[in-house]
Amino acid sequence: MFLENTVVLSRMQFALTALFHMLWPVLTTGMGIYLVIVEGLWLKTRNSDYYYHARFWSKLYILNFGIGVATGIPMEFQFGTNWAPFSEAVGNFFGSIMGFEATWAFMLEAASLGIMVFGWERVNPIIHYIATILVAVGANMSTFWILVANSWMQTPAGGKLVDGKFIISDYFQAIFNPFMKVSILHMFFATLETSLFVIGGISAWYILNKRNAAFFSRSLKIVIAAVILVAPIQIYIGHLSAEQVYHRQPAKLAAMEARWQTIPAGESADYSLVALPNDKAEKNDWELSIPNALGFVLEFKQKLSEPVLSLKEFKPENRPHLVGLIYYSFRTMVGIGFALAGLMLITTLQWLRGKLSTENITEQKWLLRAWLFAAPLGYIAIDTGWVVRCVGRQPWTVYNQLRTVDSVSKLPPSNVLTTLICYATVYTMLLFAALYFGSRIIRKGPNLNLPIPGIESQPALDTKPGEFVPDERPVEAQQ
Incomplete structure (x- = not known):
């Protein structure tokens, strides 16, 4: 039974902590860039709307940062508690990369965050802007080092395993391993796209409820302008990532495609759209495919330049299991990527038709609801992508090495089960706390009475701090 298996329980615990932790830095890495954009626009134009946007969205940034710290530290502790042989074997490289993430990235972000949060009226605006930039750089540098470590686990390079320990002979070759560049780009654009759709979805909620529609139409338009570039780039980089798997991890590709029969090089093959994989029988009980499409998916051409090996080509102990999970996780990620790109395209067309002007935007209820529905989809795509990446790597922690x-x-299975239950309980509480405080921030909305640095301003006499103030400027000024 799996409850008596230390390996299974430890994997479940790491999966829980990793997938839950990932929800929070995803938003900080992408939203940090958005904060740099809006604060930069404020410094350039001195338009107060951009200043209030920076103040409002930074509250959600702080909430995500706090939950990310609380869930990230216990996850790394597991390398010493549940995965000690792994840490001993690869600590020469893996440990130093995790150290870089903590000292170079996290410390930079944390140190600069205090100035970004509390320094609005205490430091020069340029100094504050530099702090905001450093926060964004630190958040994205964390992504860089974490993806370096994980990419190395996917395609270990720069050394070899000697007497149970990985000895590094070329440190830079290990850092710049074959998976590294595309993996970092794929995750960078994933976090940015997810953050943009979260900001866009929240903005759509305000517009739907007619709460400062002109104010939040500005943030929605910034998001749309960015997504026009980000969404198609992310799809292309996703293709490059799949291409890497095709060339370097054939067993994972076989699981992603639920492939039970090898396709020789020089031939075309159908692309499996939906199927019911049967691991025990080593076949798909049923399947719906697109004829001759696999080559286009992998290489943009009909005939394959390399064979696509089937799962049967690998011994059962050397190939990933849970094929159905890998298969549908991959299709969920890809489907969401194309759905978000489709929403971007439709929204852009509506914008060009003049339907997103201040006068018309509140009438686009179906479009705004679509943005609201799309807000959580990026999280699902990222988590399912990591399921493909890590479950598909099995039965290896370091591919073909360990x-x-x-x-x-x-460890006794009972000990791991106890900590698993504790993690699940605490993380459930953290999730409800994050949802509560996040919804509270959103319900309260931006405080449009905050004094603007360098400008003498007083709150309106008939308003209270934090209360919404109608935008009474001319329509031309609002746009």
Whole structure:
């Protein structure tokens, strides 16, 4: 039974902590860039709307940062508690990369965050802007180092395993391993796209409820302008990532495609759209495919330049299981990517038709509801993508070098089950707390009475701090 298996329980615990933790830095890495944009626009134009946008969205940034710290530290502790043999075997490289993430990235972000949050009226606006930039750089540098470490686990380079320990002979070759560049770009654009659709979805909620529609139409338009570039780039980089798997991790590709029969090089193959994989019978019980499409998906051409190996080509102990999970996780990620790009295209067309002007935007209820529905989809795409990346790597922690069963600490299953239940309980509480405080920030809305640095301003006599103030400027000025 799986409850008596330390390996399975340790994998479940790491999956829980990793997938939950990932929800929070996803928004900070992308929203940090958005804050740099709106604060830069304020410094350039001195338009107060941009200043209030920076103040409002930074509240959600702080909330996500706090939950991210609270959930990230316990996750790294597991390398010493549940995965001690792994840490001992690859600590020469993996440990130093995690150290870089903590000292170079997290410390930079944390140190600059205090100035960004509390320095609006205490430091020069340029100094504050530099702090905001450093926060964004620190957040994205964390992504860089984490993806370096994980990419190295996917395609280990720069050394070899000697007597149970990975000895590094070329440190830079290990950092710039074959998966590194595309993996970092894929995750960078994933976090940015997710953050943009979250900001866009929240903005759509305000517009739907006719709460400062002119104010939030500005943030929605900034998001749309950015997504026009980000969404198609992300799809292309996703293709490059799949191409890497095709060339370097054939067992994972076989699981992603639920492929039970090898396709020789020089031939075309159908692309499996939906199927019911049967691991035990080593076949798909049923399947719906697109004829001769697999080559176009992998290489933009009909005939394959390399064979696509089937799962049967690998011994059962050397290939990933849970094929259905890998198969549908991949299709969920891809489907969401195309859905978000489709929403971007429709929204852009509506914008060009003049339907997103201040006078018309509140009438686009179906479009605004679509943006609201799309807000959480990026999170689902990222988590399912990581399921494909890590579950598809099995049975290896370091691909073809170190097995998962040899990486787990020798702990009693009852101990791991206890900590798993504790993590699940605490993380559930954190999730409800984050949803409560996040919804409270959104319901309260931006405080449009805040004094603007360098400008003498007083709150309106008939308003209270934090209360919404109708935008009474001329329509031309609002746009």
